Amino acid sequence: MVDALELALGHRPGFCTIVLPTEAVIPPLYESIATIRPLNPEKRPPSRIEAFFSRDRLSTEELYDDIEESIRLRASFLLTVLVSALIAGLGMRSGQTAIVIGAMVIAPFLGPSIGMAMAATIGDHGLGRRASLALVIGAVTCVAFMTLVGGIIKIxxxxxxxxxxxxxSPADVVLALASGSAGVIAFSRGSASSLIGVMIAVALVPPLAAAGLLYGSGNGHLSLGALILFATNLVCINVAGILTFLFQGLAPRSWRMTAGTLLVWLALLAVLIALILPRFLP
Structure with a gap:
């Protein structure tokens, strides 16, 4: 179309073609039998029961677009990690809960976490690698930066x-599982207001910031505890996320691959529970 316009009107002085991307669709396009496109053309179309569970979520294409946007490794992503970590660290240092909540809201880790869960659900290795890479680089950047801060200021x-x-605590595990499921539901419905609540409930940046601060100040044993809390939240988000995506009718490419990935996350969760449970047994 652009080429045709150029041929027809390009000779006119002042002619200009402006192409704008579609940023939103009103009303939102929710998944249905008509919009579900099987990843494998040879697979059967979704049944009415599968379409029923997926009827309230955004289309698979829109989910991909939202996830891709949240896992791009750009300067703004790393800058947001540094700023949110610094805000969280200083808020925890001074005991000001409101400041820590502000850091949770702007933290960019929920998107990559849900991206990992979605990739595991549908068996998309490329999406899983990009989401994992964004999360790992962000987490390492956060801990390294806050370790430097912990060595400079008094903690x-x-x-x-x-x-x-x-x-x-066991309550933290239950909270993280519930929040991970709520995060997927909010993400798949395009509900930004609900996502803010999830970010606050299952925070990933504060444990990382605390780990860096404590390690930098010479409290290595406490730093390890903060890393365990981060790992627990991350594992719970993925376990709950995979189950919620399946419940919403997101079809895997291979049930064997998805089940195997889910079993790995469940095994990691069992190990973490085994580490923390003895402290709460009589």
């Missing part, structure tokens, strides 16, 4: 807001 590890990020 009191007994501050409740900081100390709470070094302990994992």
């Amino acid at each position: 009191d590890p007994t501050v409740p807001e900081l100390l709470s990020r070094t302990r994992v």
Whole structure:
């Protein structure tokens, strides 16, 4: 079309073609039998039961677009990681919960986490690699930066807001599972307001910031506890995310691959529970 316009009108002085991307569709396009496109053309189309469970979520194409946007490794992504980590670290250091909540809201880790869950559900290796890479680079950047900060400023590890990020309880596991499921539901419905609540409920940046601060200040054993909390939240998001995506009718390319990935995450969750449970047994 652009070439045709150029041939027809390009000779006219002042002619200009402006191409704008479609940023939104009103009303939102939710998944249906007509919009579900099987990843494998040889597979059967979705049944009415599968379409029923997926009727309230965005189309698969829109989910891909949203996930891809959230896992791009750009300067803005890393800058947001640094800023949110610094805000969270200083908020925990001074015991100001409101500041820590602000850091949770702007933290960019929920998108890559849900991207990993979606990739595991449908068996998309490329999406899984990109989401994992974004999360790993962001997490390493966060811990390294806050380790430097912890070596410069004075840290009191007994501050409740900081100390709470070094302990994992069974309630934290249940909370992370519920929040991971809520995150997928909010993400698949395009509900930004609900996502903000999920970011606050299952925070990933504060444990990483706490780990860096504590390690930089010479409290390595407490730093390990913060990393365990981060790992617990991440594993729970993926376990709950995969199950929720399946419940919503997101069809895997291979059920064997999806089941195997889910079993790996469940095994990791069992190991983490085994590490924290003895402290709560009589």
